Structure formats: C-alpha cells, structure tokens
Amino acid sequence: MSEKNETQVQQSVQGKVPEIKDGAVIVETPSTWRTIKREFLKDKVALVSAIILAVVFVTVIIWAFFIPRSAVTNVNIIDQYLTPGTQGHLLGTDEQGRDQVKMLIASARNSLMIAFMISIIGQFFGVIVGLITGYFRGIVDTIIMRVIDFWIVLPFLMIIIVLVSIVPKYNEWTLIWIIGLFAWQGTTRLIRSKVLSEADRDYVRASKTSGSSNFMIMFRExxxxxxxxxxxxxTLNFAGNIGIETTLSFLGFGLPNGTPSLGTMVSAATDPTVLATKPYVWVPPVIFIIVICVGISFVGQVFRRAADARQRLG
Amino acid sequence: MTVLMEIKDLKVHYPIRSGFWNRITDYVYAADGISFTIEAGKTYGLVGESGSGKSTIGKAIVGLEKITSGQILFNGEDVSKPSVRRKMKYNKDVQMIFQDSLSSLNPKKTIYQIIAEPIRNFDKMDKESEKQRVIQLLDIVGLSKNAMFQYPHQFSGGQRQRIGIARAIATNPKLIIADEPVSALDLSIQAQVLNFMKRIQKELGISFLFISHDLGVVRHMTKNIAIMHLGRFVELGTREDIYNNPQHIYTKRLLSAIPQIDIANRDANKAKRAQVEAEYQEKRSHFYDQDGLAYPMHQISDTHWVSTPPTNISEGAGK
Structure with missing residues (x-):
C-alpha cells in the first residue's frame, strides 16, 4: 500500500526533482543518555552514589510493602530500648519497643514519597508559571514576578507550622500541599530565565507564522x-524537600502521629539520655538522611553537567 | 499583473524607556512611512545596511511585529490586526524563511514534525496524506525521505535552510518573506540555495520579498529593488534603474562598496570610491532633513522613485 503511494508521489512531482541530492547524516551528536553515562563514568563518587541510591530506593519501596501497619503503631514497653542484635532486632528497638529496621524502612518510604510528591507539585506549578511569565513577558511577567519576590521573602517554615496547626483534617496529603505551596517559586524563576532566551529564538517565530497557538508553542515547542x-x-529539589519534611517532622509539625517519618525517628534524640547513652536509636535515621541527600546531590550534579556542555568533565 | 499586497505608510516605532519612572522618552523609528506594492509572482528585493529596518518590515508583513500605524492590505483586505489575520488564516498565504537556519528549527523536533506543523494548522489533512505531502516537500527541496525522522542538528547549513524553505512552502503560500536567507551560509552553498529558491519561485508562482544586505545576491534574485536607509526608503526601482542609473547618494555609496576584482584599474576604482564617498559626505545635509532622515520619494520615471529634497525635484530627476 505505502509502496504504491510512494511511486505515485514520485510520479506526481517528476520534473520538480532537483539536481541537488546529498547524503543524509552529516553530524552525529551524542544522545543525552550517552552523555549522562559518560559523565557518570568520569565521576566515580556520583557513580557510587547512584548505585547506592538505586539499591536503597528499591529496597525501601519493596520492603515497605511487607511491613504491616501494626509493626509501626503497636506499643510494647517491655521491649523498650533494646540494644542492636538482641531478640532478633538488628538495630534494636525505640522508646515504644518497635523494631528499628522496620521503622527505618517505613519511615524512609513515607519521607521519600512525601519529598517526591512535593517535588512533583513544585515542578508542575513552577514550570507552568515560569513558562507563562517568560513567554508573555510584559505586564504578566511583572505582576507574577513581584508576587513571587514577595512570596520568597516570607519565612516559609513559620507559615507552614502555622498552617499545619490550624488545618482541621490533617493528613500526609495536607502536609504535601502545604509544603508544595512554597516549593515552586525557585523553579519558576529558573524556568522563566530559560524561557526568556528560548522564546526569542527563530523556531518560536516560525511556529507563530505556522499558525500554532501560544499554548501549543509554550508546551509543544x-x-x-x-x-x-x-x-x-x-533532582536537586528532591534532596532539599527530604530535608524540609524531616525538619518539620523533627519539630513535631510534620507527619501526623501514627505515620512514621525519618524526622520523628531523629527527634528521639531530643531526650538527653537517649542522645547521650543510646545513639543506636537516632544514629541510623541520621545516617540514612545524610546518605540519601548527599547521594542525590552528587547525581544531580552529573545531570547538571550533562545538560550544560560547558561544565562537562568528559 | 494583480496586486497581491499593498503596504501603505507602514510605521513601526519602538519605545525607548529611560529615567527613574521608566517612561517612554523617545522612539526608534525602525520603519517610518514605508509604502510599496507586491504583485503576484514577482520577486522584490529590500536592501539596506544593518539596522536600517529591513527585517522589521519583513516581520511586520508576516505578522511577527506589531505595527505602530499604517496599513497592510492583502488581496484588498486590511491585515494589520492579529484577529483578522487569524480569522482569514493569513499565514497560510504569507510565510517566512529565517536567516539562522539552526535556530529556526526546533532542536527537539524531527524534520517531519517541523514540516508538518503548518500543514496541521492550516490544511486539515488525514495522517496518510499529510505524510505524503511531507515526503513530496522533502523531494522538492532535494532531501531523501529518510530525513523525516532525523533532527535538525544532523544536517548541514544548506540542508537546514532547505528544510526551512520546505516548511515555508508547505501550505502553498502566495508570498514568502525571505529574511537574509543565505547570509549565514558560505558562498558555494549560497548559490545552491539561491538558484533553488529561484526555481521554486518560478515553478510555484510565489511572490518573494527578498531581504538582504548583499547587493550581488539581490541583483541575482530580483527585478525590483528598494533601497532602505534609517527606516525609510531612499530609492525604489527596477534592477536596471538601481544599478545603472542610481539617483540617491546612499544608493551610489552602496553600489560603490561592492568589491571588484579588477587589478588593472585598482587605483582608478579606488579614486572613484573616494569620490563617491566625498559626494556622499558633501551632499548629506542636502539629501537628508535636519533629523538626518530621508525625504519622501518622488517618481522620476515609470518604475523609478527617489527620495529627493522637496525643493529641487527637477534637478534630481535631470541628472
């Protein structure tokens, strides 16, 4: 069928076929994935981070499915503060006598999920607002950017704490949306500055003369x-959002009771005796947070270098 | 010949903002009182130095630049308002070829998506005939149909410019604005693309407005030429009028600036150029008003218009 059509086309344009015929491919620039791979191979620390992160994420996500809710909610005072290794508790138990390994996995799942959702929400609104303000410029840009300037100077941690305290039906989704309110402004600025330069390129003008609507140009071009x-x-915001969530939970304004979080686990260290004599209670979640955040920023640096040719190592 | 487009007293002014309140203090007169007509199937050249406003006129015609005042009549209809343009699918008939072929093609889209964009927006076609049309267009510009699935960076400058041309002719337009289409290409490719554009123009009967600063290229491409200086036309006429009988000092100066390989008469040519330059400097205050802008044009023959000072039209015509 298609072959028949081809011959028809060739016949219909015969006489119009020009003399100039050159070979197709001239330059081959490396694909994005190849560039990222090369950057990882050049940066061993990032490579190790990526492997660790992959292992940790997969373990957390899969293992968390097999942890019953009772394991993180049941209180068993008799088993309080067991040292690591006793009675089959690999990392010991906490104040309520819950197994630390299971707590760590369940907490990590919650914290990572919340940080991930906040990043998605922040990126979603940040990219849309950044596209609109950078593309339309003028009065739209002025108004939105002044609002964002104002928003950024607000002490966001304090406002989040106030909002968390006054919201009546409070669960992890409320927390995600409240933190999300303060997660998009930086992205907006970043996207806007890039859109300002992109929108000035000829392909955008060509799209306009090709009859595409502003909406199509913004999202398709x-x-x-x-x-x-x-x-x-x-990637880089994700690491930051883990920090924000754990900070809030540590302060007691994060996830509601009964939902374990890395922040609440660390907050066990607010008890002076635990801090001084029972480091096995609070050191594992701290190490976990440090490893995840540092690892993500190393990987993020690699993505950044792959995206910007001037910073590349390889 | 039918008049395709008529431009009447077109003005494009950009505000200059300054001061503490960022108020408009002055304007840049990018195009100031431009009038001309474009007939169907003919090629027009627009020549001028950098910053003379030639690209601004092209963009204003195609609808990328907001015009300050004046009228653009397309087939007798005023198309200076965006809403009118959208309603009558104006850009189906008026398309543009850009100077920088790389930046005018979206690096993240395949050639197929790029060429199909105007077809999708203006001619509602089913998938199969759209694909056939893209293959046909690629064939017209001399690229194999494998090019459909490749990205702009995989092509050379000349090939990219031909893809830009394929996109411009995709909807069978009546007028194409070519904004310095070859100035980013090297000389051998320039000739290739220019001859190719000429052939397409002849075969498809498209009008071209050819914007360039290269007099040699314009001479090769067009029969009607307008010379622009500082936002205004200084001379308008046929190729013969402009090249053989230049009237305005700026036109003379431009023509004398075309490099010549003529070693035997090198000194004579040099003296001639110096003389043209001296004449330009001497008569400058005469040919331009007190603001340094050109005077309105006056007709001196059937095809030839020149900007001359209002007092001695006859003298300018007599020369």
Missing part, C-alpha cells in the same frame, strides 16, 4: 527544550 533543566532541578 519550548517545553521539550527545557527537559534537561527540569530533570536537574527536580
């Missing part, structure tokens, strides 16, 4: 050219 920037920003 410009957005794909921001992909690498968005990936980098999401």
């Amino acid at each position: 410009i957005l794909p050219n921001l992909a690498s920037l968005i990936i980098v920003d999401t």
Whole structure:
C-alpha cells in the first residue's frame, strides 16, 4: 500500500526533482543518555552514589510493602530500648519497643514519597508559571514576578507550622500541599530565565507564522527544550524537600502521629539520655538522611553537567 | 499583473524607556512611512545596511511585529490586526524563511514534525496524506525521505535552510518573506540555495520579498529593488534603474562598496570610491532633513522613485 503511494508521489512531482541530492547524516551528536553515562563514568563518587541510591530506593519501596501497619503503631514497653542484635532486632528497638529496621524502612518510604510528591507539585506549578511569565513577558511577567519576590521573602517554615496547626483534617496529603505551596517559586524563576532566551529564538517565530497557538508553542515547542533543566532541578529539589519534611517532622509539625517519618525517628534524640547513652536509636535515621541527600546531590550534579556542555568533565 | 499586497505608510516605532519612572522618552523609528506594492509572482528585493529596518518590515508583513500605524492590505483586505489575520488564516498565504537556519528549527523536533506543523494548522489533512505531502516537500527541496525522522542538528547549513524553505512552502503560500536567507551560509552553498529558491519561485508562482544586505545576491534574485536607509526608503526601482542609473547618494555609496576584482584599474576604482564617498559626505545635509532622515520619494520615471529634497525635484530627476 505505502509502496504504491510512494511511486505515485514520485510520479506526481517528476520534473520538480532537483539536481541537488546529498547524503543524509552529516553530524552525529551524542544522545543525552550517552552523555549522562559518560559523565557518570568520569565521576566515580556520583557513580557510587547512584548505585547506592538505586539499591536503597528499591529496597525501601519493596520492603515497605511487607511491613504491616501494626509493626509501626503497636506499643510494647517491655521491649523498650533494646540494644542492636538482641531478640532478633538488628538495630534494636525505640522508646515504644518497635523494631528499628522496620521503622527505618517505613519511615524512609513515607519521607521519600512525601519529598517526591512535593517535588512533583513544585515542578508542575513552577514550570507552568515560569513558562507563562517568560513567554508573555510584559505586564504578566511583572505582576507574577513581584508576587513571587514577595512570596520568597516570607519565612516559609513559620507559615507552614502555622498552617499545619490550624488545618482541621490533617493528613500526609495536607502536609504535601502545604509544603508544595512554597516549593515552586525557585523553579519558576529558573524556568522563566530559560524561557526568556528560548522564546526569542527563530523556531518560536516560525511556529507563530505556522499558525500554532501560544499554548501549543509554550508546551509543544519550548517545553521539550527545557527537559534537561527540569530533570536537574527536580533532582536537586528532591534532596532539599527530604530535608524540609524531616525538619518539620523533627519539630513535631510534620507527619501526623501514627505515620512514621525519618524526622520523628531523629527527634528521639531530643531526650538527653537517649542522645547521650543510646545513639543506636537516632544514629541510623541520621545516617540514612545524610546518605540519601548527599547521594542525590552528587547525581544531580552529573545531570547538571550533562545538560550544560560547558561544565562537562568528559 | 494583480496586486497581491499593498503596504501603505507602514510605521513601526519602538519605545525607548529611560529615567527613574521608566517612561517612554523617545522612539526608534525602525520603519517610518514605508509604502510599496507586491504583485503576484514577482520577486522584490529590500536592501539596506544593518539596522536600517529591513527585517522589521519583513516581520511586520508576516505578522511577527506589531505595527505602530499604517496599513497592510492583502488581496484588498486590511491585515494589520492579529484577529483578522487569524480569522482569514493569513499565514497560510504569507510565510517566512529565517536567516539562522539552526535556530529556526526546533532542536527537539524531527524534520517531519517541523514540516508538518503548518500543514496541521492550516490544511486539515488525514495522517496518510499529510505524510505524503511531507515526503513530496522533502523531494522538492532535494532531501531523501529518510530525513523525516532525523533532527535538525544532523544536517548541514544548506540542508537546514532547505528544510526551512520546505516548511515555508508547505501550505502553498502566495508570498514568502525571505529574511537574509543565505547570509549565514558560505558562498558555494549560497548559490545552491539561491538558484533553488529561484526555481521554486518560478515553478510555484510565489511572490518573494527578498531581504538582504548583499547587493550581488539581490541583483541575482530580483527585478525590483528598494533601497532602505534609517527606516525609510531612499530609492525604489527596477534592477536596471538601481544599478545603472542610481539617483540617491546612499544608493551610489552602496553600489560603490561592492568589491571588484579588477587589478588593472585598482587605483582608478579606488579614486572613484573616494569620490563617491566625498559626494556622499558633501551632499548629506542636502539629501537628508535636519533629523538626518530621508525625504519622501518622488517618481522620476515609470518604475523609478527617489527620495529627493522637496525643493529641487527637477534637478534630481535631470541628472
């Protein structure tokens, strides 16, 4: 069928076939994935981080499915503060006598999930607002950017704490949306600055003369050219959002009671005797947070270098 | 010949903002009182130095630049308002070829997506005939159909410019604005692309507005030429009028600046150029008003218009 059509086309344009015929492929630039791979091979620390992160994430996500809710909610005072290794508790037990390993996995799942959702929400709104303000410029840009400037100077931790205290039906989704309120401004600025330069390129003008609507130009033409920037920003924000969530939980304004979080585990250290004499209670979650956050920023640096040719190592 | 487009007293002014309140203090007169007509199937050249406003005129015609005042009549209809343009699918008939072929093609889209974009927006086609049309267009510009699935960076400059041309002719437009289409290409490729554009123009009967600063290229491409200086036309005429009988000092100066390989008469040519330059400097205050802008044009023959000072039209015509 298609072959028949081809011959028809060739016949119909015969006489129009020009003399100029050159070979197709001239330059082959390496694909994004090849660049990322090469950057990882050049940066051994990032490579190790990526492997550790992959192992940790997969373990946490799969293992968390097999931990019953009772394991993190039941209180058993008799088994309080068991040292690591006793009665089959690999990392000991906490104040309520819960197994630390199971707590760690369940907490990590919650914390990572919340940080991930906040990053998604922040990126989603940040990218949309950044596209609109950078593309339309003028008065739209001025108004939105002044609002964002104002938003950024607000002490966000304090406002989050107030909101968390006054919201009546409070669960982890409320927390995600409340933190999400303060997660998009930085992304907006970043995206806007890139869109400002992209929107001035001729392919955007060509799209306008090709009859595409502003909406189509923003999301079909410009957005794909921001992909690498968005990936980098999401990765680095993800690490930051883990920090914000654990900070809030540590202060007692994070996840509600009964939902374990890395922050609540660390907050066991607010008890002076635990801090001084029972480091096995609070050291594992601290190490976990440090490993995850540092690992993510190493990987994020690799993405950043892959996206920006001037910073590349290889 | 039918008049395709008529431009009447087109003005594009950009505000200059300054001061503490960022208020408009002055304007840049990028295009100031431009009038001309474009007939169907003909090629027009627009020549001028950098910053003379030639690209601004092209963008204003195609609808990328907001015009300050004046009218653009397309087939007798005023298309200076965006809403009118959208309603009549104006850009189906008026397309543009850009100077920088790399930046005018979206690096994240395949050639197929790029060429199919105007077809999708203006001609509602089913998938199969859209694909056939893209293959046909690629064939017209001399690229194999394998090019459909490749990305812009995989092509050379000349090939990319031909992809830009394929996109511009995709909807069978009546007028194409070519904004310095070859100035980013090297000389051998320039000739290839220019001849190719000429052939397409002849075969498809498209009008071209060819914007360039290269007089040699314009001479090769067009029969009607307008010379622009500082946002205004200084001379308008046929190729013969402009090249053989230049009237305005700026036109003379531009023509004398075309490099010549003529070693025997090198000194004579040099003296001639110096003389043209001296004349330009001497008569400058005469040919331009007190703001340094050109005067309105006056007709001196059937095809030839020149910007001359209002007092001695006859003298300018007599020369």
